[in-house]
Amino acid sequence: MNSDMLASNKSSHGKGALRSSSGLPYGKINVYMTSSFRIKEKLIQGLFGTLAFSSLIFLVGIVFVLFKEGLPIFQDVKISDFLFGKFWYPTYDPAEFGILPLIVASFFVSLGAMFVCVPLGIGSALYINEIASHKQKMILKPLIEILASVPSIIYGFFAMAILAPFLQKTFNIPIGLCALNASIILGIMATPTVCSIAEDALSYVPRSFREASFAVGATRWQTLIKVVIPAAGSGISTAIILGMSRAIGETMTVLMAAGGAAMIPTSAFDPVRPMTAAIAAEMGEAPMGGDHYHALFAIALVLFIVTFLFNILAEIISRRFRIKLGLSG
Numbered sequence: 001m002n003s004d005m006l007a008s009n010k011s012s013h014g015k016g017a018l019r020s021s022s023g024l025p026y027g028k029i030n031v032y033m034t035s036s037f038r039i040k041e042k043l044i045q046g047l048f049g050t051l052a053f054s055s056l057i058f059l060v061g062i063v064f065v066l067f068k069e070g071l072p073i074f075q076d077v078k079i080s081d082f083l084f085g086k087f088w089y090p091t092y093d094p095a096e097f098g099i100l101p102l103i104v105a106s107f108f109v110s111l112g113a114m115f116v117c118v119p120l121g122i123g124s125a126l127y128i129n130e131i132a133s134h135k136q137k138m139i140l141k142p143l144i145e146i147l148a149s150v151p152s153i154i155y156g157f158f159a160m161a162i163l164a165p166f167l168q169k170t171f172n173i174p175i176g177l178c179a180l181n182a183s184i185i186l187g188i189m190a191t192p193t194v195c196s197i198a199e200d201a202l203s204y205v206p207r208s209f210r211e212a213s214f215a216v217g218a219t220r221w222q223t224l225i226k227v228v229i230p231a232a233g234s235g236i237s238t239a240i241i242l243g244m245s246r247a248i249g250e251t252m253t254v255l256m257a258a259g260g261a262a263m264i265p266t267s268a269f270d271p272v273r274p275m276t277a278a279i280a281a282e283m284g285e286a287p288m289g290g291d292h293y294h295a296l297f298a299i300a301l302v303l304f305i306v307t308f309l310f311n312i313l314a315e316i317i318s319r320r321f322r323i324k325l326g327l328s329g
Helices: 002-013 026-075 079-084 100-131 134-149 152-171 179-204 207-215 220-231 233-248 252-257 275-285 291-324
Strands: none
Touching: 026 079, 026 291, 079 100, 079 291, 100 134, 100 179, 100 220, 100 233, 100 275, 100 291, 134 179, 152 179, 152 252, 179 233, 179 252, 207 220, 220 233, 233 291, 252 275, 275 291
């Protein structure tokens, strides 16, 4: 009898085991499905890894091309003469490749844009995060973010066709296409960047900070000025730096709005030519492989280094802000 029971147990674990409709035991199906899932996971992981590293490959490629095409100009022009020369006449004979007017114009216009976008962006972020009702937030935040989706050529056309004539009539200046015109329109363009990042920084400030301030009798205004803004100060600084980086790298708008004169500005009403405008306006007419061609790539290299340093500074300040509030570094 015992031998019969053992035989029946063996048959239940062998030929008599439960099988699927395909004829395979369920244990083997589970192993097969597990291995199949692992293969799919590895494929998906490899795909996303390739996409992630592709951006790094593109960045390395861009930097390589900038150095390859930009450095040859320094065989004929000293770096000091290139960076601090006061005259940009690339088509003259002999040509002059001093980009100081272009550098000064870029920073002049960008700093002017900061006077527009910082009050608008920070003020909008403070109102949306601290004062506005939920219904107002649902209306205001999308409207501000829509500004970021408007093509830059539309801003440039607005500055050239509407804002420039207005400035010319208002201030009685010879031409409305000037540094002030470019600064105003760039400030409007950079406002969504400053507002979005500053609003995120304000939202990271713990609610306990506000509650503690109210508990000792502070008003909403006092809490906002003395507690919330200092706590989010690093994040707001990051917003301002990235806004300036956005402004200094803009091309089409300044090409249309700034006037295009390669001269060191003495006032906000002077026409100027920032670095991006010079590259966009002259690359099509520069003979490939010539000094003018390589000089434009060298300008792009300088612009890349400037914006890269701005982004590094913004990341350092942002990391300190996250550590200060006890968030992940």
